[in-house]
Amino acid sequence: MKHFLTIKDLPREKIYDLLDRALWIKKQRAKMSILNGCCGVMIFEKPSTRTRISFEIAVKELGGYTLFMTPQDSQLGRGEPIKDTARVISRYAHLMIVRTFGQEKLEELAKYSSVPVVNALSDLYHPCQVMSDLLTIFERTNDFSKLKIAWIGDGNNMAHSWINAAMYLPFELYVSTPKGYEPRKEILDEAILNGAKIKFTYNPIEAAKDADFINTDVWASMGMEDDKENRLKAFLPYQINETLLSYAKKDVKVMHCLPAHRGEEITEDIIESERSIVWDQAENRLHMQKAILEWIFS
Numbered sequence: 667m668k669h670f671l672t673i674k675d676l677p678r679e680k681i682y683d684l685l686d687r688a689l690w691i692k693k694q695r696a697k698m699s700i701l702n703g704c705c706g707v708m709i710f711e712k713p714s715t716r717t718r719i720s721f722e723i724a725v726k727e728l729g730g731y732t733l734f735m736t737p738q739d740s741q742l743g744r745g746e747p748i749k750d751t752a753r754v755i756s757r758y759a760h761l762m763i764v765r766t767f768g769q770e771k772l773e774e775l776a777k778y779s780s781v782p783v784v785n786a787l788s789d790l791y792h793p794c795q796v797m798s799d800l801l802t803i804f805e806r807t808n809d810f811s812k813l814k815i816a817w818i819g820d821g822n823n824m825a826h827s828w829i830n831a832a833m834y835l836p837f838e839l840y841v842s843t844p845k846g847y848e849p850r851k852e853i854l855d856e857a858i859l860n861g862a863k864i865k866f867t868y869n870p871i872e873a874a875k876d877a878d879f880i881n882t883d884v885w886a887s888m889g890m891e892d893d894k895e896n897r898l899k900a901f902l903p904y905q906i907n908e909t910l911l912s913y914a915k916k917d918v919k920v921m922h923c924l925p926a927h928r929g930e931e932i933t934e935d936i937i938e939s940e941r942s943i944v945w946d947q948a949e950n951r952l953h954m955q956k957a958i959l960e961w962i963f964s
Contacts, residue, residue: 668782669779669782670782670783670784670785670793670794670958670962671773671776671783671784671785671791672785672791672793672827673796673797673827673831673834675793676834676961678834680961682808684797684954684957684961685801687957687960688801688956688957689804691953691957691960692949692953698729698956699728699729700728700959700960700963701725701730701760701761701959701963702729702730703729703730704725704729704731704760704761705730705733705759705760706721706725706733706759706760706762707733707755707758707759708721708722708733708734708735708764708765708786709735709740709762709764709765710734710735710736710765710766710786711736711737711766711767712765712766712767712787714765714786715925716924716948717765717786717787717794717951718734720952721763721786721955722734723952724955724959725763725959727956728959728960730760748771748775748778749774749777751775752774752775752777752778752779752783753778753779753780755779756778759781760781760782761783761784761959762775762779762781762782762783762784763784764783765786765787765788766788767788767789768789768790769785769788769790771788772785772788782962782963784958784959784962787823788823789822789887790823790826791826791827791830792823792824792826792827792923793827793830794951794954794955794958795824796824796827797958798951798953798954798955799828799881799923800831800835801950801953802946802950803919805950810835810836810837811837812878813837813838813878814837814838814840814876814877814879815828815837815838815839815877815880815881816839816842816874816879816880816881816914817839817841817842817881817882818870818873818874818880818881818882818904818906818910819842819883819885819901819904819931820847820884820897820901821841821843821850822887823887824881824923825849825883826849826850828841828881829841829849829853829857829864830853830857832862832863833857833860833862837863838863838864838865839864840865840872840873840877841854841864841866841867841873842866842869842872842873842904844868844903845868846900847897847900847901848866849866854866870903870910874910874914875913875914876913877915877918878915878918879919879921880906880910880911880914880919881920881921882921882922882932883922883923884930884931885897885927885930901930901931904931905930905932906922906936907932907933907936908933911936917941918941919941920939920941920942920943920944922937922944923944924944924947926944
């Protein structure tokens with residue numbers, strides 16, 4: 667049985683196969699039967715637009731169906747042990763798709779579940795989004811070895827999954843955050859130890875210089891609202907705007923996992939420009955998640 671809690675759950679040799687398959691699925695947009703009659707229980711502790719819609723449609727187009735739950739809909743919100751929930755849902759459903767705060771919840775669910783568990787987002791990782799982002803790049807070039815990709819902004823779950831991805835594909839990754847908002851050292855160290863070409867810098871211009879792709883996210887994610895004012899001040903030099911992009915390659919592409927706070931981490935003119943590929947990223951959630959589910963159940 668396969669779980670997908672981080673990109674590291676993928677066999678290293680499967681990454682290109684998965685990208686190829688997701689691209690084929692996108693081009694065909696064919697309904698498939700890999701999940702024929704299977705139920706995917708979607709447990710969401712955080713609200714969502716893209717994640718919920720893309721997963722529900724993905725499961726349906728693979729022949730399955732979904733049951734959506736929030737903590738208010740279950741005993742999880744009333745303190746039932748996670749291991750009990752995992753074992754009970756495993757008796758009913760064929761799959762759990764979970765969007766939560768703590769990565770440890772996902773790991774405990776997976777430990778006690780007898781069905782696959784998919785990370786639809788945690789505070790530590792966002793693997794489905796970054797796999798979809800890789801697909802968005804793969805559509806434009808299959809040679810990652812010549813690419814410089816910049817992550818500019820918060821050292822958050824997206825940054826962590828990009829760092830994981832750099833262990834699998836030969837692109838050069840620059841990560842730039844303000845002081846105090848760096849990605850976790852142990853995640854960065856593990857990736858570098860395993861051959862990832864990553865450079866961390868506090869200077870966003872260094873990260874943007876000659877970049878092929880520049881990626882960002884909101885400065886204050888869900889659950890960080892109390893720190894928003896401090897973050898707005900600290901992150902201002904890291905805004906993706908015309909000035910910062912002037913240091914990148916002329917044909918640089920700009921990425922954002924959405925939702926975007928226009929005027930904060932990215933300006934209106936940039937997200938609406940031809941350099942922006944955020945709508946492809948959003949669409950590719952559907953196709954990549956279908957490929958991931960197919961891999962899990964194949």
